[in-house]
Amino acid sequence: MTDTTERTDTSARxxxxxxxxxxxxxxxxxxxxRFDAQFSTEPPPDALVTNIHLVGFADGQVVLCRDDRDHWFLPGGTREQDEGIVACLARELREEAGARLLGEPHWLGAHRCRTEDPVPYRPWQPHPEKAWLWGWGEVALDSAPTNPADGEQVVEVRPVSPAEAQRLLLAGHDAWWGELVALAVELRRRAGLG
Structure with missing residues (x-):
């Protein structure tokens, strides 16, 4: 396949x-x-990725976390200085969901963000542009969340149906969260797993 054909296929997808x-x-x-954000299925450059989150599937169910503010969310978080993307995801899954990846993550896409803030959130992060990377993958829930003191305090981890995940996420988020889960379900189905 030529580069032109691959670019055309990627653009069509x-x-x-x-x-x-x-x-x-x-x-x-x-x-x-204070971010302007735009989602794309095109992966961002590694150097722009500051946050990584996962639609994790445990036996076909979507793994959600609930914090001590009664807020449901997908596990993931902020990348540490010099931390690799997959290493960050593995750490955040353990901290927030007591989960581990079973195989490689599949990238859904990213929100490319531009902030109005004069300084980066953390000194080593790119600024004023950055990217929030979203993925999906199979996970095992095999321990309790480690709940480090500087992170969200998770009080419940619950595998739920994709429809229930969308409902719970929409209760505290914008409409696109439901579509993010639906995109993960669709791409998982196309990969022959759903």
């Missing part, structure tokens, strides 16, 4: 997924971090 999941692909403003 990206356009198809954007049409299927319009809320996820719509421009957004994340007021909590």
């Amino acid at each position: 990206s356009a198809e997924l954007a049409a299927l999941f319009p809320a996820l692909h719509a421009p957004q403003y994340w007021s909590w971090g």
Whole structure:
């Protein structure tokens, strides 16, 4: 396959997924971090990735975490200085969900973000642009969350149906969260696992 054919196939797939999941692909403003954000299924450069999150599947169920504020979320978090992407994901899964990856993660895409803040969240992070990387993967829930003092304090980890995951995430988030889960379910199905 030529480079031109691969680029055309990638562009066609990206356009198809954007049409299927319009809320996820719509421009957004994340007021909590003063970010303009735009999702794309195109992977960002490694150097821009500051946060990694996973739609984890345990026996076909989506793994959600609930913190001490009664807030449901997908496990993941902020990359440490000089930390690799998969290493960050593995650490965050253990800290927040007591989970481990079973195989390699599959990348859904990323929100490319640009902040209005004058300095980066952490000194080693790229600024003013950065990326939040989203993935899906098979996980095993085989321990309790480690709940480090500087992270969210998880009080419950629950594998739920994809529909229930969408419902719980939509209770505290924008509409695109439901589409993020739906995208993971669709790509998992296309990979022959759903």
